[in-house]
Amino acid sequence: MKGEDERLAATATTNAAGVRETAGLPNFAEVVDRHKAMVFSILWHYLRDRTAAEEVAQDVFLELHRSWDAMKSAEHIVFWLRRVTSHRAIDCARRKRLHLETSLEATAEPTALERVHDSFLSSYLERMVASLPEKQRIVIVLRYQEGLELEQIADVLGIKISTVKTQIFRGLELLRAKTAQRLGRTVE
Amino acid sequence: MTPFEEQLKQAMARREPAEDFARRVLERADREGGQQAESGGRRVGGKRVWFSALSGWFHSPRVLRFSAAAALLAVSGGVVFQQHEQSERGEAAKEKLLTAVRIAGVKLRQVHRHVLEVETPEVEQ
Numbered sequence: 001m002k003g004e005d006e007r008l009a010a011t012a013t014t015n016a017a018g019v020r021e022t023a024g025l026p027n028f029a030e031v032v033d034r035h036k037a038m039v040f041s042i043l044w045h046y047l048r049d050r051t052a053a054e055e056v057a058q059d060v061f062l063e064l065h066r067s068w069d070a071m072k073s074a075e076h077i078v079f080w081l082r083r084v085t086s087h088r089a090i091d092c093a094r095r096k097r098l099h100l101e102t103s104l105e106a107t108a109e110p111t112a113l114e115r116v117h118d119s120f121l122s123s124y125l126e127r128m129v130a131s132l133p134e135k136q137r138i139v140i141v142l143r144y145q146e147g148l149e150l151e152q153i154a155d156v157l158g159i160k161i162s163t164v165k166t167q168i169f170r171g172l173e174l175l176r177a178k179t180a181q182r183l184g185r186t187v188e
Numbered sequence: 189m190t191p192f193e194e195q196l197k198q199a200m201a202r203r204e205p206a207e208d209f210a211r212r213v214l215e216r217a218d219r220e221g222g223q224q225a226e227s228g229g230r231r232v233g234g235k236r237v238w239f240s241a242l243s244g245w246f247h248s249p250r251v252l253r254f255s256a257a258a259a260l261l262a263v264s265g266g267v268v269f270q271q272h273e274q275s276e277r278g279e280a281a282k283e284k285l286l287t288a289v290r291i292a293g294v295k296l297r298q299v300h301r302h303v304l305e306v307e308t309p310e311v312e313q
Contacts, residue, residue: 028217032210040205054205058213065217122199129200144193145200176192 028068031077032061038078038146039085045141046089048130052096056088082146083156086138093134124182128175136171139164 026034039060043053063084064077071077129140142153150168154161189197 029210029214032213036209036213037202037204040209041200041202044203045200054209057205057209058216061213062216062220065220121195125196125199129196140196141200144197145202147197172193172196175196179192 025071025077026074028065031064035078035081036061039081041145042082042085042141043089043092045126045129045145046137047093048127052092056092057085060085060088079156082142082148083158086142086156090134090138121179121183125175125179128178129171132171132174135163136167136174139167140171140175143168 036057040053040057043056044050047053047056060081064071064081067080071080129137132140138157139153142148142156143150148156150161150164153164157164
């Protein structure tokens with residue numbers, strides 16, 4: 001994680017007056033507009049609480065505003081947002097003691113329609129993801145919402161790639177088993 | 189990617205926050221910036237320079253290493269001082285005990301002498 005910061009920091013240049021300049025750094029309002037869906041969605045998929053997700057998303061952007069001087073490039077901003085949002089999501093769930101880690105057995109059964117339509121199955125899967133254990137949940141969100149590679153997820157969360165692999169594998173196993181059980185057929 | 193993972197990817201599609209989300213963030217950022225300006229300190233890009241510099245100084249590896257060394261020194265100094273104190277207290281107690289033994293010895297000798305004085309005339313008779 002630190003290494004990534006340093007790598008991204010290297011893209012910044014220093015002018016004759018000693019003031020840091022960054023080529024093509026968008027302004028704050030543009031960044032909010034461009035990345036609000038990403039930040040909000042990570043929080044939404046993790047917390048499954050729209051109000052909490054919006055509040056924390058606002059806090060993340062305010063923290064970005066306070067740390068604006070440290071931003072080196074557009075790429076750095078995205079990396080920073082993903083990292084801070086992921087950690088804030090975990091903190092928020094712990095602090096509020098949202099009962100998201102309830103047993104998968106306790107998750108509501110899909111309706112008859114959910115068994116038929118993919119869109120309803122998607123909604124069911126979203127709920128299932130939100131009920132996964134903390135570590136599995138955040139890696140699944142970063143992998144399937146953000147489409148990040150294992151190495152990128154490891155950088156964002158500051159964990160080993162092997163841990164990311166294990167957590168994704170376990171999360172998928174759990175989701176497959178539960179979905180298969182609900183649908184009454186094997187899921188590949 | 190397996191069909192299940194494709195389905196999962198679809199399910200995890202990004203969503204938009206409320207329409208006025210960006211406006212609220214920018215308003216809060218402006219308010220926060222205004223409050224910081226009122227509370228003093230030169231600001232660059234919405235952040236106070238002195239605070240940033242101080243925070244950076246406290247988090248620099250050299251300061252952290254120095255703090256760790258100072259803490260280690262303080263702890264080991266405390267342990268040595270405590271051992272020294274204990275040793276001094278032990279020595280003082282030993283001295284007191286020796287004095288008490290010496291006093292007791294003198295008294296014992298006095299009593300012994302007195303007993304001999306009392307016993308001697310009886311023997312002579």
